[in-house]
Amino acid sequence: MALRITVIGAGPGGYTAAFDAAKRGAEVTLVESKWLGGTCLNCGCIPTKTLKSSAEVLENIRRAAEFGVKNEGTPSVDMPAVIARKRKVTETLCGGLEKSCAKLKVKVVMGRGQVVSASLVKVTMPDGSVQDVEGDRVIIATGSNVLNLPSMPVDGKYILSSDDALELDHLPARLVIVGGGVVGTELAFIFRTFGSEVTIVEGQNRLLPVPSVDEEMSRLLLREARKKGIKVELARTVNSTKVEDGKVYADLGPSPFLAPELVPASAKKPATLEADCIFMTIGRVANSNGLGLAEAGIATDKRGYITVNDHLETSVPGVYAIGDILGPARIMLAHMASAEAHVAVANIFGASETPNYDVVPSGIFSSPEIGDVGLTEAQARDKGFDVITSEFQFRELGKAQAMGELPGVFKLVADKASGRLLGAHFAGAHATDLIAECVLALQMGATVADIAGTIHAHPTLAEGVMEAAANMAE
Template sequence: MNYDVIVIGSGPGGYVAAIRASQLGFKTAVVERESLGGICLNWGCIPTKALIKSAQVFEYINHAADYGIKVEGQGVVDFDAVIKRSRGVADGMSKGVQFLMKKNKIDVIYGVGKLKSKGVVEVKGNDGAVSEHQAKHIILATGGRSRELPNLKQDGKKIIGYRQAMTLPKQPKSLVVVGSGAIGIEFAYFYNSIGTQVTVVEFLDNIVPLEDEDVSKQLARSLKKQGINIMTSSTVESVDSSGDLCKVNVKTAKGMEVLEAEVVLSAVGISTNLEGLGLEENGVQVDRGKVIVDDYYRTNVEGVYAIGDIVKGQALAHVASAEGITCVEHIAGLHVEPINYNNVPGCTYCKPEVASVGYTEKQARDAGYEIKVGKFPFSASGRASAAGAKDGFVKVIFDAKYGEFLGAHMIGENVTEMIAEVVAARKLETTGHDIIKTIHPHPTMSEALMEAAADAYGEVIHL
């Protein structure tokens, strides 16, 4: 078949790129080896949020008395039903992408795709049959997988990655999570909430190490209060999984410590899916596991593009989607602004939630800015008090000279829904005073952003 655009991979980068290409009049196809929607919809973002929602409902039931509601007896987790619900949500989302493919007249070619030669994609179907398809533009969007450390080889049963963590045959009584990024912390929160004894081991000094230090410390306090054991500045040296329990040898500042757990979850990042793509044979340049691209996702080979986890930038679903749209619109000759990777929001969906965008306080100072910092705790928020969610705060950072909104860092209930206001404000070059003078509805959690901005300028009312 001949196409204008072929996209290899149908995750949030690939399927979004394909839809935008079709909207712009390109004859488009997507090559997918497994399920439409990729890891995000099937094994990542979406099903994990379904698990987390089940954990939150369980917590509500067990803390109903805090809200004046009497519930007879304690809630009981039906682990199989929780997993089944999560898989059902994921399947529904994947079917939704199937509908979008049909609606936009995009051909879906199931199998493993690779660059065969200039303008040619070879697909080995799931039945073993090989076909070739031509396209003027080929977009690589093959994503990533759970990264394996040499001393933490995954066996899929006792030492697992995120994929197995979503479909364990039974709830483990104990779990060691190696790594405290978003994936590790979300699974730690989920399993702890439903009664698993959880320990998080982090190599660096703070958990969620990409976040502002104040947020990292607050999250550590909150998770410890929930019963999660947190070990920072610690390294997993080896795991003995030969017995009934895994023996996890952890090197700490005080020496070696042995942890025992039924299951060890390796959450130390992702590895890119570049193997077997035909990159080397076709001269596509790669550096340290990332395809080298320009601001519009063109590789050094004409007609070949790459987006998502396999290129520079944050390995996040919404980043991949934005890259796919930017790439295709540039191919179509539209005027497109390159993505500003310093204005990409990051979210972690534990309790309390974490959301941030822009510079941390340390990054702003290191960049040479003279800054104003404001902070507003949710303990002073009427809505947070009414909701029984007083943990956390909003922290904002402004350039003292011009009022530029440099960054925002939030920890608390529903802050993942609040961060988009800051992303939009920074895109529109909004200043601190603009935020202060923007009337926020009362009572809401979002008022904390206005109050934090006012705190930065010595005008805060409710502190």
């Protein structure tokens, strides 16, 4: 008899697990409360990149004269059309998932799943009825939701979540983005290109205050943001908001997350920002409502994220968890959820695999883009490595000059004694694609000499990786 596996959540982790298990011969039921594709496909990765593509087209049209192309008239963004295209892209990809489910005979049940045990999941259907799904194993992949704060209650009109921002069918003249992390930064560049006046408020003392992002990339992005007219308020937080006469006002104060000596005097002065709307992009929370974790005996941490062992099994034997529901103690990225899916399914079928969290690329779709993998320079030093670094500027590449994409840098981090690559951090055009070479290099334990000795096509942006490696290998 085929192994019966119930997967709760149809995002990148969930549908990958379902497809993998089905290909191995399991009888799979995929339970989803809202939409196939989850956050990534419907209100995350894909929608933001679709909007960014519209912003890039608009920017290229505005720059047409630089390339000897005449452009009559003034280009502008048509927000309803942008949103319509975004929805079409999402619908196309969702349709592809539906076809894959049908092809692999994955049974899709639309409803909210509650784990009772490894052998039973109760699903509350849209009409309120409850359906029992029996099986042998369960994989929880319900992901995360946007975080809201009482001081800035999301109303969908003046104070918007990142989900709301991706459905905005008009262009706000003045926009405040609370949070200078990945989502906030991406939205800032998109809406600035569309024509909004944008101010980012970030509680830390740099943009992209993410451990995996090298501080040099943060400095470069801050410089480029200001060049594009994006205002950035670092070391500040929003203490309160109010809506009055069709505008929203945000009162700023010094960040409580930094030691007083790290807060500049300018950030200690009270200030009020007036805007048409505020985007809240301050973090995520576990999507665990109604899952019945406590009742089933599934352990969580103090923030409600599920805890698992090295093989992704929860405290209840036969119940596994993957993706964002594991929280920031792991890596909350769509491709990591997919990788964890393969590990969990393999272990259900008798393997003893563990996810590799040391070689996980990250792509940030700001302007310029940022791609990174492995250790930052600071992380490598903290781990005791005798570190050597090398950089190569985008503007030194013939392809970058031809494209008119000059801002950017390739930075490699390596162990001085062995030359082994420890990390790679790129900022510039197509950095999110270019990082893949160094992901493979790290996976294989390559040295910078290996990269420098690999012939790269000319003229390409990828030559910058080779040049940075060659500078280090000399």
